[in-house]
Structures are given as C-alpha cells and as structure tokens.
Amino acid sequence: MDLATQGVEALRMMSVIREFEARLPAFSEAGLIRGSTHPSVGMEAVAVGVSMNLQPQDAIASNHRGHAHCIARGADLGKTLAEIFGRSDGYCRGHGGSMHLGVKELGILGTNGVVGAGIGLATGSALSAKLRGVNEVSVVYFGDGATNQGILAESLNLAAIWSLPVVFVCENNQYAQSTPLKSTVKEQRLTLRGEAYGVPSYDVDGMDVAAVYQLARDVVERARSGGGPSMILAECYRYLGHMAADTEIYRQKAEVESWKNRDPIATFAIRLREGGFLDDAKFTALQKDVTAAVDAAEAFAKAAAMPTADQAMQHVIAAE
Amino acid sequence: MNAPVANKVTQLSIWRALNAALRDAMAADPTVFLMGEDITSWGTGGGIYGVTRKLVDEFGPERVRNTPISEEVIISAGVGAAMRGSRPIVEIMYSDFILLGMDAVINQAAKARYMFGGQFSVPMVLRTNQGSGMGKAGQHSQCLETLYAHIPGLEVITPGTSDDAYGLLRSAVDSPNPTIFLEHKALYNERGPVTYEKIPIGKAKIAREGKDITVVATQMQLHRALAAAERLVAEGIEIEVVDPRTIAPLDTNTIIASVEKTKRLLVVHEAHQLFGWGAEVVCQVIEGCGSALRSPPRRLGGKHAPVSYAEAMEQAVMPSVDEIIAAVKASVGR
Numbered sequence: 001m002d003l004a005t006q007g008v009e010a011l012r013m014m015s016v017i018r019e020f021e022a023r024l025p026a027f028s029e030a031g032l033i034r035g036s037t038h039p040s041v042g043m044e045a046v047a048v049g050v051s052m053n054l055q056p057q058d059a060i061a062s063n064h065r066g067h068a069h070c071i072a073r074g075a076d077l078g079k080t081l082a083e084i085f086g087r088s089d090g091y092c093r094g095h096g097g098s099m100h101l102g103v104k105e106l107g108i109l110g111t112n113g114v115v116g117a118g119i120g121l122a123t124g125s126a127l128s129a130k131l132r133g134v135n136e137v138s139v140v141y142f143g144d145g146a147t148n149q150g151i152l153a154e155s156l157n158l159a160a161i162w163s164l165p166v167v168f169v170c171e172n173n174q175y176a177q178s179t180p181l182k183s184t185v186k187e188q189r190l191t192l193r194g195e196a197y198g199v200p201s202y203d204v205d206g207m208d209v210a211a212v213y214q215l216a217r218d219v220v221e222r223a224r225s226g227g228g229p230s231m232i233l234a235e236c237y238r239y240l241g242h243m244a245a246d247t248e249i250y251r252q253k254a255e256v257e258s259w260k261n262r263d264p265i266a267t268f269a270i271r272l273r274e275g276g277f278l279d280d281a282k283f284t285a286l287q288k289d290v291t292a293a294v295d296a297a298e299a300f301a302k303a304a305a306m307p308t309a310d311q312a313m314q315h316v317i318a319a320e
Numbered sequence: 321m322n323a324p325v326a327n328k329v330t331q332l333s334i335w336r337a338l339n340a341a342l343r344d345a346m347a348a349d350p351t352v353f354l355m356g357e358d359i360t361s362w363g364t365g366g367g368i369y370g371v372t373r374k375l376v377d378e379f380g381p382e383r384v385r386n387t388p389i390s391e392e393v394i395i396s397a398g399v400g401a402a403m404r405g406s407r408p409i410v411e412i413m414y415s416d417f418i419l420l421g422m423d424a425v426i427n428q429a430a431k432a433r434y435m436f437g438g439q440f441s442v443p444m445v446l447r448t449n450q451g452s453g454m455g456k457a458g459q460h461s462q463c464l465e466t467l468y469a470h471i472p473g474l475e476v477i478t479p480g481t482s483d484d485a486y487g488l489l490r491s492a493v494d495s496p497n498p499t500i501f502l503e504h505k506a507l508y509n510e511r512g513p514v515t516y517e518k519i520p521i522g523k524a525k526i527a528r529e530g531k532d533i534t535v536v537a538t539q540m541q542l543h544r545a546l547a548a549a550e551r552l553v554a555e556g557i558e559i560e561v562v563d564p565r566t567i568a569p570l571d572t573n574t575i576i577a578s579v580e581k582t583k584r585l586l587v588v589h590e591a592h593q594l595f596g597w598g599a600e601v602v603c604q605v606i607e608g609c610g611s612a613l614r615s616p617p618r619r620l621g622g623k624h625a626p627v628s629y630a631e632a633m634e635q636a637v638m639p640s641v642d643e644i645i646a647a648v649k650a651s652v653g654r
Contacts, residue, residue, distance in 0.1 A: 061400070091437065096435040096437065100431075102435070109440075112428075113427070114427050120395075121399060121400035124398060125401065127400070128402075131353055131383070131401070131406055132404075150392060151392050151423075154392050158393050317475075318433065318441060
C-alpha cells in the first residue's frame, strides 16, 4: 500500500466501519434491530485491505458477520443500516436484514445466514465470469468456523481444477461463535487446507490493513490475469460478543484487551503519523467526517418507512 | 434463433427429446452452460442416461463441464453463476444426490430473489432423474418432487412424455426462477411425438378425455393411468387423465374444471402418498369445487416405505395399473 496516497483512505474506511458497527448493540437494545446482528468491531482491516483491490465489476460473497464487507465494497451506509433496521428503503426492502443483505449493483451476492454458503456462491460467480469471458474477480469472506464445512473443500478443489478467478478470504477471529478454533481443528495450519487442493494459501496479520492490502493485491491480480484461485488466512479478532446477549464466558477479558493492543485502526493511525501522512488536524477532520457520515446514515435509517404487511408476498418468484 | 428442426414433428424417445432441448437451448443462448458428473464421458458420451450425449463435441468443454463428485458445490456454484448472469443447467446424476446440496437449493436458490428484495434472479435449471422400476433401490429411486414443491421460490417440473420433456426443458432454461427438472429414469426410452415448441410452465394437459372420473397423474403413473383407461373402456368407464406436468406452480384451474365435469377425482403419484402432493390436489379440489363431487376424492401414492431392490417388493411400493383400476371403480361405484 502506498501510504501517501492510500493510507488516509484506508484509515477513513476502517473508521467508518468501526463507528457503524459500534453503534449496533445500542440499536439492538433499543429495539431498532430484530433478530441476530453480528458486528465486526476489531476486524475492519481485512474487509478494507481486500476491497481496496477490487474493481467495480467484481463480486463478493459474505457471511453472517458481513456489514464490514458490504461497506468496504462501497455500500451506502444509510441503505445498509435501513436494511438492518428492516425498512423499505433498505437495500432489500426489509426482506433480508443483517444476515441476508445483497446489493446487485455492487456485485454483493449477499451476507449469508448459513456458515460457508457464500463460498460456493463465489465459486459459481467466478465460473460465470470465466464463461462470460469477462475480467471479474470474485471474493468470498468466511470465518474460521466455516473451514470445517464441506463446501470449502469442494469449492477449493473445483476452483483449482478449473482455475477460477476467486479469492477465498478466511477471517480467523479465533472463535466459531463460542468455540475456539484450537478445539475443532487438529491441524492448526489452515493454509494446508488450500495447499492440499492446489490453491496457493497465505497467512497474514489481519490486524494490519497494509499487510492485508499487499497480499490481496497479489492474489486478486493473479485471479484477474487468469492465474486461478488463492486463499488468504487473516488472523484477527472481534472485540464485541458474537451477537447481542453473548455472555462471553468462553474467553478472558485479558485476551480481548491484549488483542486491542494490536487495534487495526489505532496502530495504523500511528503509522501514518510517523510516516508524516497524518497530523492532528487531518485526523480530527477525518474523525469528524466519519461521525457525520454515520450520523447521517442513522438519521436516514430511523426515518425510513417500515414495510407493510401487504409487501410480504412480493418478490417470492418472478412472473413468467 | 430457430430450433434446427422447428415445425417438424418427429418421434423421439424422452432422452433424445431432452438432448435436443439442451442442444437447442445452448444454440439459442450463449449464457447457457451445462455441468454435472460424467456428463461428457459416460457410455456414448453423455452422462448416466445419455441425455447430454455429444453436446461436448458441439459446444466444447467450457460450456459442457464434467465435474468432480461434489454435489454441494456443483449446485451452489450453479446458484452463484445464475446470480451473475449465466444460465446454468446443472445435472445431478440421481435425484437422491440433490440432498447433498440441499442448502444451495432451499436456503440459497429459492430465497435469493426474496431475501434481497427482488434484486437477483436465479435462472438455474437443476436436472436429474428420479423414480423406481429399474432395480436401483433405496438411494437411487426416490420421487421427491413434494419436497421442492413445499418451498416458495422454486418451480418443479415433472415431464412424462417426449414433447413435454422438450418443451418444458426449453421453458425451464428461459425461466428467471430456479427450476427443479425431474425426469423419470424408467421413461427415458419411452417414445412419442415432439413438436419442438416451448411449453409454458404451470399448464396442465388433458392427456385423455373422459366423463366419469378425473385421474391426475404424472410420469410413470401418467402412463399407468392411461393404461388403466384403456382397460376400463370395455367396462364402460371413461377416465379423464390430467397431467399437471409441473407440480409447482400447480395448474389447479385445469384440474378443477375437469372435476367439475366428471364429478370425481383420483390423484396418482409415485411419490410417497403420506403428506404427498396428491393430498394437496385433493384439498384444493375440495376447496375449489367440493360441492360438485359425487364421491369422496381419493389419492393413490407410493407406500410409506423406501424403494426396495428385489423386483416384487420394488413394484409393491408404487401404484400399479390394477390398483388404479380398483381405485377408479371404488370411486365410480362399480
């Protein structure tokens, strides 16, 4: 990453995601969000580092913890929040909510309520690109929990033998809901999962946006130029619970605090300052912009119309 | 683009009619592609029952793709490709194996349009064969159309003749919705005329006219109902046979119109009778024209057992011509 030209933008995007996600628990508490919502606070660097390498024609598939992927891909904050609030002005007219949030115009094939399901969708999206002869890359984000789903094995293999332009991005945030990865996986080197199928696979510090960016640049470029699939294993951490009402009995506070010392936004801001790419005035202005953008989204979403019962039967199936 | 043999009626087996439909669909639309297990390399070059025969020679291995044995990703990738502008025709070797990819069918394909507020279409055809009669036993013989018909967002097609196989497959490829296209493996060599016309999804066909009772039946049971009708002519009973052809959407109007004429109803299907789609047809007829019925509506379906291997037991679990005749006679009071 060229810190001079891209650094502040990366910091701004991570900060927007942080501000957006950090407000969600209170919205849940206030009854503005129904059902389950999974914030990505702490995991911003992965979505941002990957997305900065994507082009408008590309596609992404996401998962239940997916707002960050959508926002980094360019989703409108207001329409995203409105969907999470279940409003008519949301991207999916209130049919999807947080876990089923797709944006066709941005190539977002949806966050997904089923762990691992996006992996197959992105593989198919990449197949479609190859068949249509277009220069599109597909990216799928999934968690460490999804590495134990069969769809990952099948997709890695298919993408490898057909040399599909897909990038598999595993956000290893250490826990599948409450279950630590080390208790569900004997072989901890997850890169071996990809290598076993002939998919080049790389570990990266998922708390370092510049490192994620560098790696993603290489593998996205490889996919775009016909070099086939790759897998990224990004070590990261979510600061908040899995979702609202998480008692977090499965981890120690000290563990959470130790990861916060590696905070992707704070550490990157320091790096930008030290490099002379950010000063107090710039940083204050950036923070003000971020707050204003999320304030505007919140105002939009809160004011957005509620769907009515008569809309429940819309979009079930297309008329012939 | 016209089909190569348009306007010309020919006699074809069902598998050849399907083969022609695939060829014509691929020639008509460059976004159509095929994938499935062994679909280029088995037998004479065309999958387990030959339906994709020689298509790879004509359209090449990019558009006719042999896959690994990975049903979950085959179906899931079909959904993803469909969401991005391709028209995949996915072949699953036996209907029983779709169950390995059921998340992609029910949670992804069927719901993408709805969950995303109408932004996405999933124009995927999921083709497979179902049905018993060939000694394939429990895990290669099930008729599972009811499972799919229960799910909003899917179209479920069950052709029983060569013309319907051709015309409905062409329409399935054109459809913006995910379609589950269920061929009957014991009917692949059944011959019949093919007109090469597309047939609209959701339109039943009067397969035989009659005045005494409406028998609703698909696929193998359609042919058995027609055989029963022939035999009952001598006894002065005239069966009207209605083939819904698609289970979802179900053409209840045609069925109800027939029952209003005949005043009696029997539904026959190979799928298990218990909680089967026959019960749905019976219920819709009662709701639609119940007062017209002169005798209680009946259904006859597969027994509540898996399909057995040995021939006598295999035959015992699905409705026979004799059982259809007995049910018809009971309905008409003979």
